[in-house]
Amino acid sequence: MLTPVHHILGLTTIVRERLLPISGNVVVRVQQKVAAGDVVAETRWAREHTLLDVARTLKISTVAADALIKCQIGDRIKAGTEIASGKGMFPRRVTAPRDGRVVAVGGGQVLMEVGEAKMELRAGLPGVVTEVIPERGVVIQASGGLVQGVWGNGRIDAGSLVNLMEGPDTVLVPGRVDVSMRGSVILGGIIKSVETLQALAELPARGLIASSMPPTLLPKSREMKFPIMLTDGFGSIPMNSAAYKLLSTNTKREIALNAESYDRYTGTRPEVFIPLPVSSEPPLAVDVQALAPGVQVRMRRPPAMGMLGSIVSIKPGLTALPSGVRAPAAEVKLENDETVIVPLVNMEVVG
Amino acid sequence: MPTSLVTGNSLLAIDVGASSTRAVLFDVIEGEYRFVASGVAPSTAEAPFKDVSEGARNAIQSLQTIMQKTLLDATRSLIVPSQPDGSGVDSLVVTISAGPAVKAIVVGLLKDVSLDSARRLTETVYTRVVDTLSLGDTRKPQQQIDSILRARPDMVIIAGGTDGGASRSLQKLLDPIGLASYLLPEEKRPAVLFAGNAKMSTEVQSLVGSFASSVHFSHNIRPSLDVEDIDPAELELAQMFINIRKKQLRGLDVLNLWAGGHTLPTSYATGRMVRFLAEIYGSKKGLLSVDLSASSSVIAAGFKKKSVVKAFPQFGVGENLTGLLSHTTLEDIMRWCPLDVPPSVILDYLYQKALYPSVIAATPEDLAISHSVAKQALYLAMQAAQRDFPKDAAFIKPNLTPLFDPIIAGGSALNDASKPGRSLLLLLDAVQPVGISTIILDQNSLMPMLGAAASQNNILPVQVLESGAFLSAGTVVSPVVAAKYGQSILKAKVTYDTGTEASVDLKYGFLETLPLAAGEGAHITIQVGRGVNIGLGPGRGVKNMPIAGGALGVIFDGRGRPLDLPADPVRRRELIKKWNWALGGG
Numbered sequence: 035m036l037t038p039v040h041h042i043l044g045l046t047t048i049v050r051e052r053l054l055p056i057s058g059n060v061v062v063r064v065q066q067k068v069a070a071g072d073v074v075a076e077t078r079w080a081r082e083h084t085l086l087d088v089a090r091t092l093k094i095s096t097v098a099a100d101a102l103i104k105c106q107i108g109d110r111i112k113a114g115t116e117i118a119s120g121k122g123m124f125p126r127r128v129t130a131p132r133d134g135r136v137v138a139v140g141g142g143q144v145l146m147e148v149g150e151a152k153m154e155l156r157a158g159l160p161g162v163v164t165e166v167i168p169e170r171g172v173v174i175q176a177s178g179g180l181v182q183g184v185w186g187n188g189r190i191d192a193g194s195l196v197n198l199m200e201g202p203d204t205v206l207v208p209g210r211v212d213v214s215m216r217g218s219v220i221l222g223g224i225i226k227s228v229e230t231l232q233a234l235a236e237l238p239a240r241g242l243i244a245s246s247m248p249p250t251l252l253p254k255s256r257e258m259k260f261p262i263m264l265t266d267g268f269g270s271i272p273m274n275s276a277a278y279k280l281l282s283t284n285t286k287r288e289i290a291l292n293a294e295s296y297d298r299y300t301g302t303r304p305e306v307f308i309p310l311p312v313s314s315e316p317p318l319a320v321d322v323q324a325l326a327p328g329v330q331v332r333m334r335r336p337p338a339m340g341m342l343g344s345i346v347s348i349k350p351g352l353t354a355l356p357s358g359v360r361a362p363a364a365e366v367k368l369e370n371d372e373t374v375i376v377p378l379v380n381m382e383v384v385g
Numbered sequence: 386m387p388t389s390l391v392t393g394n395s396l397l398a399i400d401v402g403a404s405s406t407r408a409v410l411f412d413v414i415e416g417e418y419r420f421v422a423s424g425v426a427p428s429t430a431e432a433p434f435k436d437v438s439e440g441a442r443n444a445i446q447s448l449q450t451i452m453q454k455t456l457l458d459a460t461r462s463l464i465v466p467s468q469p470d471g472s473g474v475d476s477l478v479v480t481i482s483a484g485p486a487v488k489a490i491v492v493g494l495l496k497d498v499s500l501d502s503a504r505r506l507t508e509t510v511y512t513r514v515v516d517t518l519s520l521g522d523t524r525k526p527q528q529q530i531d532s533i534l535r536a537r538p539d540m541v542i543i544a545g546g547t548d549g550g551a552s553r554s555l556q557k558l559l560d561p562i563g564l565a566s567y568l569l570p571e572e573k574r575p576a577v578l579f580a581g582n583a584k585m586s587t588e589v590q591s592l593v594g595s596f597a598s599s600v601h602f603s604h605n606i607r608p609s610l611d612v613e614d615i616d617p618a619e620l621e622l623a624q625m626f627i628n629i630r631k632k633q634l635r636g637l638d639v640l641n642l643w644a645g646g647h648t649l650p651t652s653y654a655t656g657r658m659v660r661f662l663a664e665i666y667g668s669k670k671g672l673l674s675v676d677l678s679a680s681s682s683v684i685a686a687g688f689k690k691k692s693v694v695k696a697f698p699q700f701g702v703g704e705n706l707t708g709l710l711s712h713t714t715l716e717d718i719m720r721w722c723p724l725d726v727p728p729s730v731i732l733d734y735l736y737q738k739a740l741y742p743s744v745i746a747a748t749p750e751d752l753a754i755s756h757s758v759a760k761q762a763l764y765l766a767m768q769a770a771q772r773d774f775p776k777d778a779a780f781i782k783p784n785l786t787p788l789f790d791p792i793i794a795g796g797s798a799l800n801d802a803s804k805p806g807r808s809l810l811l812l813l814d815a816v817q818p819v820g821i822s823t824i825i826l827d828q829n830s831l832m833p834m835l836g837a838a839a840s841q842n843n844i845l846p847v848q849v850l851e852s853g854a855f856l857s858a859g860t861v862v863s864p865v866v867a868a869k870y871g872q873s874i875l876k877a878k879v880t881y882d883t884g885t886e887a888s889v890d891l892k893y894g895f896l897e898t899l900p901l902a903a904g905e906g907a908h909i910t911i912q913v914g915r916g917v918n919i920g921l922g923p924g925r926g927v928k929n930m931p932i933a934g935g936a937l938g939v940i941f942d943g944r945g946r947p948l949d950l951p952a953d954p955v956r957r958r959e960l961i962k963k964w965n966w967a968l969g970g971g
Contacts, residue, residue, distance in 0.1 A: 035426075038433050056570060083534075083568075085527040138564060145530070145564055184740055248729060249707070249736045267740060269733030296740075298704065299485060299633075301432025321433035334741045336748045357752040358804060359745055379404075379427070379743045 070290035080147030089142025096142030179308035186293030186304025193240030245273035261293035398834030403680035424448030438636030494545035533565035546582025566596035656694025658836030663687025679703025682766035703742030763815035795827030806968030820920025859935030901934030
């Protein structure tokens with residue numbers, strides 16, 4: 035059975051597509067080196083629209099109104115600009131209420147885009163642009179360490195990694211955070227309180243890599259201006275040993291934290307990238323792998339949720355589990371040498 | 386051109402679910418259609434696979450291995466029609482529930498009339514209503530436009546205007562839709578279904594036609610204020626849904642090609658099967674199908690004159706679980722749980738399960754939690770569906786579930802249970818049937834597949850149904866009564882065809898069973914106390930009524946309706962454990 039691979043790799047080559055949600059301009063070129071925070075594409079989009087009903091305001095027919103409208107699609111107009119004016123000694127006037135761009139004219143009405151905002155797409159990781167997708171974005175390739183997460187708050191940043199964990203099950207408390215960590219990405223273990231998030235925001239931190247947090251903290255996490263990534267899930271789950279080992283041995287390195295939201299259909303995941311110098315390009319990370327003896331897996335539900343282990347054997351047919359449910363299963367030797375029977379659907383390959 | 390299934394013999398059905406893809410073979414054996422075998426594989430709609438045909442091929446391959454029959458060629462394409470060497474199948478049908486809920490905007494003139502009808506139509510497939518527009522909408526047109534642009538709908542369902550009625554009001558509602566669609570990038574424009582005043586069709590085409598990805602027209606679903614006729618529009622919507630899915634999910638076009646266009650949303654296909662069965666086996670009672678899976682809860686009910694199908698992605702037990710708390714509370718989920726766990730455990734479960742929708746419960750504790758969540762999701766789906774059941778359905782009391790017989794239960798969440806007793810208790814708690822009902826477990830998810838095949842080959846579903854492809858859980862007797870815990874409410878005697886007898890004195894608050902294996906013949910006599918109603922009127926019992934057996938025999942649910950769980954959590958947990966044991970669920 036082929037199963038998706040959750041990447042926790044000391045050294046690999048990754049290729050990431052970075053795309054704008056709407057068309058815009060790509061501002062980098064092929065073979066250009068980019069840093070995680072560099073803008074690779076940008077666009078403008080209007081957050082609001084305003085509909086000016088010229089016919090109704092001037093109390094004339096839509097056909098007559100169309101003849102009086104002075105602007106055209108695409109015109110950029112300032113607030114107060116006259117859109118149309120009636121006839122007579124004291125004619126009624128229709129003016130633009132705000133700065134904006136005309137996007138539709140007809141039926142005696144004018145539709146304007148207003149409140150235009152600039153949208154910038156950042157590289158998300160340091161690497162080389164290998165492809166430009168016109169008007170949409172780029173493909174970036176890089177080599178280094180990679181730790182994927184399961185939840186992200188949608189933000190991106192980079193900084194020096196500071197380790198505040200003493201072990202995989204460390205709970206990060208506000209008292210551990212001090213001003214020397216300003217501008218760093220914090221490796222923080224389990225988060226249990228909103229005060230911890232606030233302490234990091236006050237620094238401010240450049241990012242937080244946590245193993246888990248209660249779902250009640252997610253709204254606050256989304257409000258944070260710095261990226262937050264969870265490596266293992268929700269509640270109080272210790273960090274899996276592979277992620278902990280890789281991250282804790284890379285403290286003080288500059289890392290890129292792209293905490294983009296997990297999307298099961300597109301495959302985007304939050305991830306930490308640790309740029310490393312390489313003499314030759316390491317192999318690309320594989321996305322799927324068959325479950326087989328010797329393969330390293332992570333348990334996604336109890337028993338041993340969050341723990342890593344190695345498949346000893348795949349059981350033939352269906353296996354009766356302690357819950358009574360019968361399902362295809364495997365015997366897995368956990369890191370603590372305990373052996374458990376785990377349904378195949380409850381494990382994911384880590385590597 | 387769709388393949389004719391009538392002339393074919395073997396039929397392969399593929400159901401692409403959120404977690405699993407199932408391939409089921411039906412073939413003619415000794416002159417009648419039979420369910421032959423099924424193969425299952427994990428679904429591959431999601432990354433990194435992003436190709437639903439891969440999961441379908443794997444499921445077919447699993448079926449090949451089970452049957453020792455070649456179905457795929459060297460390029461892993463389905464061999465259709467079957468070949469002289471015995472390889473392949475004669476025809477294929479596909480049903481699909483995988484994929485994110487399709488975002489829909491519902492438009493109607495009046496909130497309680499056409500807007501309600503449009504919402505009911507929209508709920509027949511896997512949708513999430515992201516906005517509604519009606520004459521009662523107090524937003525300015527530009528606010529409506531901005532809202533549509535933010536929502537980025539996949540489809541817009543428009544109803545309104547009685548046949549021959551006014552059209553200007555509807556035009557006012559169409560303007561913001563046309564403008565917003567015009568502003569969206571071409572590849573993001575919604576498909577539009579107009580099911581309103583037929584005279585408006587030309588206007589709809591001119592106002593939104595050139596800015597929609599496609600425009601579809603169907604029969605007016607609200608031809609007059611007091612008449613609703615959704616059925617003809619359901620098929621049009623189902624086809625629209627499949628077209629949207631083809632754009633969203635790679636590989637569906639391949640499966641659709643193999644199937645000669647016979648691809649349907651799983652919910653629609655289930656609804657069609659329920660309608661078909663209600664017509665064939667029509668009785669005063671309704672026929673109910675409930676399906677609980679990772680992608681959604683689907684409730685389909687067939688009544689004498691009307692059928693209702695509802696797909697609720699928000700009540701699925703997979704990726705949408707994090708949204709369940711917008712519809713319920715942790716306390717309401719915990720009331721079903723036999724374990725003494727803090728609410729945070731349930732909350733963590735919802736979020737963790739949403740991350741990994743395909744996981745199953747491997748420990749007894751995890752099973753107890755997952756069943757509590759499943760019960761509440763299905764309970765909410767039933768409550769929501771019931772609002773649209775016809776008022777003339779056979780009710781004992783208007784606030785209770787109408788009389789249904791049979792009740793067919795399917796979906797991974799109901800069939801995940803290790804023992805039929807667990808599935809049955811989940812069903813009894815969530816659906817709360819009343820009167821006398823036969824409970825059938827659809828362990829191979831055949832209902833939608835038969836529904837998909839039904840329009841092409843109406844013999845196949847009937848013959849497969851009667852061939853024992855479903856697992857009968859037994860007959861449930863659920864009296865409606867108000868009594869004190871432990872008070873005797875019903876006495877029943879089962880007389881087996883062998884001449885032996887068994888009896889039960891059912892007390893309020895208890896679940897009891899009497900053995901009666903599937904296929905075994907028996908008659909039941911029930912005496913009820915005053916005020917006790919088993920669907921025949923207060924105080925009326927039955928004498929020597931033939932009764933169907935099943936894996937759990939005859940089940941007597943004396944817990945009252947609506948099920949009133951004790952407020953004291955310790956006592957409640959004790960009772961839930963007792964009820965589990967009573968049905969052999971452990």
